[in-house]
Amino acid sequence: MTEQIKKEMSAVTDNSAAAVTDDEMALINAYSRRTLTKDEVYVFGVVLCDNDIDRDNERFTVESLFELEKLFVGKTGIFDHSPTAKNQTARIFACSVESVGGRKTANGDDYFRLTARAYIPKTKGNEEIIQAIDSGILKEVSIGCAAGEVRCGICGENINHCAHIKGETYGGKLCCGELTNIYDAYEWSFVAVPAQRNAGVTKNFKGKEMKMEEILKSIYTKREINLSGDDCKKLCSYIDELKKSAADGAYYRNSLTSEVLRLSAVVQPDISRETMESVAKGMSVVQLKEFKNAFEKRADSILPSVPQLYKQKNDITADSNGNFKI
Known part of the structure; x- marks a missing residue:
């Protein structure tokens, strides 16, 4: 079953147009129909997601962040995940996975995050958006992507098929669902209400077909389960x-x-x-x-069962049972 979950974050990191380099302008102009100048674009940084555990007790693996790094280049920014042309506001022209030294995740792993550089054309229609970013009004974002599987952070099995429960602690380690096999990135969106500590994501889980015994096991153990249409x-x-x-x-x-x-x-x-x-x-x-x-x-x-016309041994009135033949 396809499932979408929205998670948002305070993710705009900077908005310095002066920091735009010639190399970045070359990347931006790869998407424009005419050559833009540095004065015509507003460039800012954004943190899309990270490998820390969120409020839904899920997280991206570092490998998943590198998969997203490739997929999000060129994706447009919209508002509230509303996929209409008029909502297209900004475009990502570069992504990179970076390690934040000295910072750890909730489980004590080294902290990694996916950052991006995005641009907005400086037009009269975009003045309010740019001002809202500068003033800190627009700062929460959410991304939309598709993950092939959610694995248990304790045993590594599919989170719907194992006995561990997200949010519970085992041997001092918090159990979480690890989003793996990222195969698509849809968009990133400015949103109003932050719901995740450090990363925002709309996830679409489309894993392998489940066997009936796996479905029943999840039901009997009262585990959350995502079923496809075929399932x-x-x-x-x-x-x-x-x-x-x-x-x-x-x-x-x-x-x-x-x-x-x-x-x-x-x-x-x-x-x-x-x-x-x-x-x-x-x-x-x-x-x-x-x-x-x-x-x-x-x-x-x-009450022994005998034929209705059976001749008893002491019956001398008939010569044989043949007398009763019809």
Whole structure:
């Protein structure tokens, strides 16, 4: 199942147009239809995401940050993840993963973050946006990307398939979901309300198809689970088969119970039907079958089954059973 989760951060790091280099202008002009000058662009830095644990107890691995580094170059900045042309505000022209010396993540790992350089054309229509960035009004951003799998930070297995719980501590280490196999980056967006400590991300999880036993394990252990459309169909089909089997089982049990009650009236008439019904309700199908077999043997000894036209040995009125042939 595709899932999107928005997480935002205070991510604008600087807005110094004076710091724009000739190399950066060359990168910017790779996206423009005409050659722009330094005076025509507003350039600022932004931290897109990092490898620290967020409020959802998830994080990017360092390897995932390097995957995002390539994917986010050229992506446009919009507002509130609204994918319309009029919302396109800025464009990233360079990305890099950097280590922040002396800083550690919540689990004590070296801290890495994905930073980007973005530009906004200095036009009359963009004056308010640029002013909002300068004044610190626009400073929270969120990114949209797709991760192939979320692994457990404790055991390394898929977080939906293991016994560990995000947010719990094991051996002094906080369990988190590690976003891996990043295969797409959509956009980055200015947002209003920050929700993540140091990184903002909208994630789209699209992992491998789950086996039914994996789905059931996640359900039985009360774990969060993300199902694809095919997984949902598989689960619904499985439930439908269980319903059919349950209906067949109920029919068989009722038939078996009726037979046990009938035979009980023959072999132990002193026990009332109501009492036997109460006893039968607590029996399993296997136990009912055992009672049925035992009652049938006793019933045969009490009322032996013989052909209706069978000639008894002491019957001297007929020469043979052949007299009864039709």
